[in-house]
Amino acid sequence: MPTASAIHRQWNFNLPIVSLATNRNGDWIAAGMGDGSLRLLPANDEAEQPKEMVLHNGVSLSLQPDADGHTFLSGGDDGKVFIIDPKLEAPTLLTEHKNKWVDHVASSVDGYRAYSVGKNVYLLDTEGEDKTGPRQTPSSVGGLTFSPNGKRLAASHYNGVSTWWTNSKESIPTVLTWKGSHLGVIWHPDGKILLTSLQENALHGWRLSDNNEMRMQGYAAKIHSMSFTAKGKYLATSGADQVICWPFFGGGPWGKTPLTLGGNDTRLVTRVAAHPKDELVAAGYDDGMIIMAPLDGRMEVLIHPPVSEKGAAVTGLVWNAAGDCLFAALENGYLILFTIDSVRKAVVHV
């Protein structure tokens, strides 16, 4: 693989970065820090110094884009859910559950919000109210996400996933079952397939039209990061020494082998982020290495070399909406910006 260090700009916050997100508009980046604060910056190559915002008295456990396109949502171990407008100086408190953890937050494209506190899932309608009261899952929620069109909410837990229609007052969920502890949850962009990552280093999925199930195994670690490519052709995943990309076309993933990119045998992929437009995946590893991997057979590009010091795992990786800026967060406190231009230049210079 051609080697290059294609850093356009970087900041060292001297604090672990635990999460990284863009808003729905893809024009702001938020980094959740180990001390509960945020760093906010425009998702382009112009920011000189990210803005600091005090947020949780503890740490953000879930940082996600909010429904409106511009703001972010964050749930923390102080029991608070905040709405963050990156242009303001302080966040707005949405709700608080004293002595509890808000483990997950999510928003939908049509204005709904949801968050989970242990086994309770709260679904807030467009007026910000939970008219039904908390929806219960059999065990603590492992992941929470709305379907792409916002009509359904899915919460993963032990032995399956519960789904609810957002416009229904019915709090009894439709449950998709599979033995084991389900952690992350993701919808295919067409909304017809729901997938989860499992405690046992595997993925499980359901085609909702006929409940046809899929099992994907062979991972070396838990899959903490999943990302569908722009048109939903591939699901890129972490959890192995390569980027594992499952095909969702031509009858796949049933009976298909995945594309494996960025191979090595000494490090594990910790984060993946599919490009918003092109068939391209960025991947970060547990030693700070970052690559860009095209899905069309062209060679991967190394954009950040491995870091020898401990605790430099890539903990966040996001593209802006235009797809010309990639932001990477490292556990040791570095936020790095790569631009497509900086990558091109670096590759040429090799």
Next chain:
Amino acid sequence: MDQIPVTVLTGYLGAGKTTLLNRILSEPHGKKYAVIVNEFGEVGIDNDLVVGADEEIFEMNNGCICCTVRGDLIRVISGLMKRAQNFDGILIETTGLADPGPVAQTFFVDPDVASRAKLDSIVTVVDARHLPQRLKDSKEAEEQIAFADVILLNKTDLVSKDELAKVEHAIRHINRFAKIIHTERCKVPLDKILGLGSFDLDAILKHEPDFLGGKTEHNHHHHGHDHGHDDHCHDEHCHNPDHHHDHGHEHDHEHDSSITSVSLTADKPVDAAKFEAWMGDMRANKGPDLLRYKGILDIAGSDQRVAIQGVHMMMEGSNLAPWKTGAKRQSRLVFIGRNLDEKELREGFKTCAVG
């Protein structure tokens, strides 16, 4: 990244867990602990972080029938590790009915947890007065004793010397190897229960003479009734290590516990392949019944001592410091478990000898 030591506090309802926890947190030790509790409100703390967690036992789909983990602990510990602020330790208070097995296994099975946290010790608080009844009506009380590295025999002021001796017999019958500390209102120096490294293979070697109960083994058939004698210590000020583990072994004439301890020794070097096969077979067939086991092995052809330890089917082993020149080499292995057949274990271990 350093692994944060985790101490698990178990004990039946009313034994004194919360008292112990409050004591740990209120003493001026200058340490910062994160505390995972099952119920809020009873623990009074200003400086430490308290997290509530409901016991969620998850079976692992890895073909191992006894492999269960605590999903709530995975979630909470992963969350705690996101904080930039460092803890000196994590204390887990379990419910009175909790099985310590899944708690312990979580630290072996979940890689995210194992990379950041390590099990230090399981400390079980028992109520000297009510334990006999608990042992009759609750399998959990028995398991909590079986898993313990340290047992706080609490409320000793509420029983007579005779009763205390009987209770200690009952405990020793289940777990011959844990340190027993007599307490009133859980008064115990914290260094007797925190930072012990009971699951640390290095520490197994360091504490080799006590934990494997060489003396206990010696007393095995002599009914060492040294309880209640004048030299017996009833408080934490006793620094005689013998007082905490050399109480001899009783046969089961007073209590029909199905959990027992077995200690095995071998003077002949152990054949590594034979031992692996035997232990593998044991773990596969008897894993659910094997609660805890530890051992130091003299492996044929190696000058290094090998330490092993396990919980149910999870076992880990490691080559450690070499045998001292001229010192007697002996392999020792202890099991605490349900329905242990001592004769079968003894014979099985014998077949592992070289030659």
